[in-house]
Amino acid sequence: MSVQWSQVKTWSSSGLSAYSGTVSSKRDRVLQQVASIQKNISGFQGQGDTADALRTAMGTAHTALSTLADDLAEVCDALDAAVPNIEQVMEAVKTAESTASSMQCTIDENGKPTCHYSGQESNSYRQVAEASVAGKITEAIALASYADESLNRALGKVGTPGSTSSASGQGTHKLSKSEQERFKNMSPEERADYWSKQSYEQKQYLCDHYPEMVGNADGVEGWARDRANRINLSEKKLAAEKEVEALKVAVNDPQQASLKQKNQEALTKAEHAVEAYSKIKSSLGNGISLEDYQHGKKGDPISLLTLQDDGRRVKAAVAQGDVDNAKHVSTFVPGIGTTVEGSLHNYIRQAGNLRQAAADQGNMPLKDVATISWLGYDAPGEPKFENLGDIASPNLAKEGSDRLAGFLTGMQASREHGAGDAHMSLVGHSYGSTTSGMAATKVKSGVIDDLVLFGSPGMGTFNPSDLHVDEGHRWVSGVPNGDWVQGVGSRFRKKIGFGGLGKNPMDDDSTFTHLSGDATGYEGYNHDAKPNRLRRFDTSNHSVYLEKGTETLQDIGRVVAGVK
Template identity: 30%
Template sequence: MNWTDIQQWESAPLQTYAAECDSNQRKLQSVGEALASPLNSLTGSGQTVKAAKAALRKQITAIEKEVNFLISSAEIASEGAQGINEVRANADDAKQLAQSWNMTIDSSGNVSIDAAQVKRLKKAGKNILDIKYMVDTAQKRVNTALTQAQKLVDSLSQKLASLEAGTFDNHVHYSTTIKSRPTLPPAGASAQENASWWNSLSDDDKQWMINQHPDIIGNLEGVDYTSRNQANRIMLPRLQKQAKEELDAFVAKMNPHMSGPEFEEFMRLSARVKALDEIDKTLKRDSDGVPRFLMQLDASGPNILAAVSQNNPDDADHIGVIVPGMTTSVAGSIQEYDGHAKVMREAAEKAAGPGQKVAMVEFFGYDAPPGVLEASNTDMAQAGAKKLSGFLTGIDAAREHGAGDAHITVAAHSYGSTTAGIAATLVGDGVIDDLVQFGSPGSGVQDVAEFHVPEGHTYVSAAPYLEDVVQGLGPDDSFGKNPTKMPGYKHLSGKTVPTSLMPLFDKHSSYFRKDTQANRDIASVIGGKPNV
């Protein structure tokens, strides 16, 4: 596997093949069900009846075998398509960086820059440390792409061999005559594999999986959000009851005077109870006529994580994902951000125009820094970026196997903008269509070519610096460069609210304010018609 090889890879043929397999297996399932009906209705023990039953069983068995083959083929092709998109995203990054900085990538994937080019770059104002960083970054991207490519080839080869041998487990186990329930996909399955698996299930089997495994289906990337919402709403009251019992049990065994660690645990358990109650209240806000979808409900960690959408992401034309920053949490912020999402959604709907549906997501699927100390580094941004990139990849996969591709915009504020910037370097090609960062302490990168976002689709909104000094506040080497000063960004309006008596921070949280030009400009990107 070398650099030249992966330049020829394209995911589109595999995506098309997966879709064809899905379509054909559904048609065959209908035929199989139609044949099973007369088989069950045939009675008697005569030779004619026996011969008819044998003929029908033979046809049904052949159909069952072909359906399972098509389901398996679709899953494997889907894995290949997502894998290629991830490989190509890193490969394209490396090529863009090489072009921007006059580097060379040879057929084996070695990145180099000659002395003459270094001299030209230095004359153009480039710092030698920046040049070295970009060479190292490009080499890292090349190495990542090559490693991903080899792992993908090995995985697909193994699965194709299993398919040929008849031992591949598609976790659907389709049969018209032997009613067996599907099994959950393996923990390491990709969002595309999950989407293909879920799409292959009958409506009855989907409902069975939701009822039996709501904790897993509600957070399984690649599953549609109508189903995930149903599963998460099953889990919500269960988790509320469990959290309250855990808090009551903790309080019952505590002494009147808690130690420091004990008080911290008491506060954490109290926050879990409050977080679940706040989610419940947010979902009940649908009395405004806009349905809320509980896209994610993750209670596996120390804190409750969640994502709520206004309108259904399954059929929206435009999906905006708001990523909040420092001091935000489900317990303390989700209702506030539901208000922000409402303002942003309504403005995006105006920008998109009649007939265009906008789903606005409040993403609380990562642990944001609770204070300045934790926000002084990017540890939580790095961890959050992995969760955000997986979440976005799940939306993309669910739509590809559902209503079709949607326009996805990530609109990220403050520390969340750094988290989102890093996440935009982790997703595959075609996942994020537009990235908007506002009130940003750092972009998360040193060059926009590091983003897996189409060229010309990165935006920044910034209030005047002395009214939002968080902008560019993080060190460049860890937080990334200030997006307000980086080439490659399109600049949206930074006009928000009038300045008050706290000018240094007054406008940092004002980008969500209704009817401000900054809000309208950010929403215009979400609605697919940027005001630039």
């Protein structure tokens, strides 16, 4: 049943919190009974058939009450998780009602606003006012639909196989708001130290109860980020689906005609988000979770290390292999035209090619190598005229490099508190090479062991000494034809004085060592492509570097394997 405005405007989180407290108290009493029965079982010394029957009855009661305690704990967890969602709805309702009041509108029980303005040009003002209020109501309904469905899902899982609860582990505890804020404000190194001191049960508990906090927390182990982000993925996909439903109604609402374009843009973005989440989910289905792998389950691990929906689009980082224990970990950062919904599967495939090439070139088992497809920033759009402003500007790279530097620093710190230091390489393609180069100026020395840039418009800095990577471990690859993007930042700067993507790493004085630029072995290589020039807009070979059959792939693989 769809959520109605007449219902939503009466919602309150306080009643939910109070009921959670009541259920928690009942659970405490059940746990006391469990402890009492356990004490009786331990102290019972009777022998014979009657004693055995009594012992069995006490064991059955102990199991039943323990299960009930777990179920009640899961109910509490579901209610507690719903509280912030309800608070969001309350705030949205408050905003809608406040907007209505300021515009002299009322909202009827069906959620239809009516403006009572009677001044000059009242008809046009009334239409604008009513559309504005209706838009706020749409936002509140979308949030309410998500909160309702999310709670129903959580309650529906109570007592089912694989469900989790506060009673599942010993020594687990909730975090106060101040503790949560402290966790969020830690540096990656501080967070890695904090996380390493938690019990395994507490780590699981934090993943399950604070997934939004843990999933993107640099410094937390990969298995834990994956566990948390799988929860986040389900919730974010549901929220986006509910937003799509509400916006579809809004787009066709005559009362919101003046907001039709705005609503359509929001609908398109929400539909792209749903598609992105679906692509991530299908990608994860091609392997097993990292936590399951580390506990001995057979299969190849695929983990979700980043999941964010801020900025222009959904962002994600998907790893193949065991990032917590592999000897060699490579982070692949793609560039121009990258979106999760449109590119994730392809970049996971290319990162898989790189992983296999590294294992082959390093003569090592595949489990010793992990690769990460890091689509964790807003990349510029496809190489078209309307996107040249983003392509030639360093702004998106600067924003992305902050995130990337934190991610890499956190991974390094996590390894130092876990399996030990790994050989970490950063592999940047296209605009992602600029983002990678900038990140290399922001991390401490030793975080990035090898830096590889290819198809690069610029290395993110004009001063090679800014890079916190040893000079003998800076590598560059560039095909001679069909890669207009290669060095375009420098060409823009020389020709029109615009662009700050950094020095071309292909230049002789860049301090980068040249890797093979031979990608002709790829079946899709364009042998008739034009030489790389500013006015020869040919990108037919821009994305061939990590394709099978190329020497570029093998040579980059040697770097990732640490044998170059």
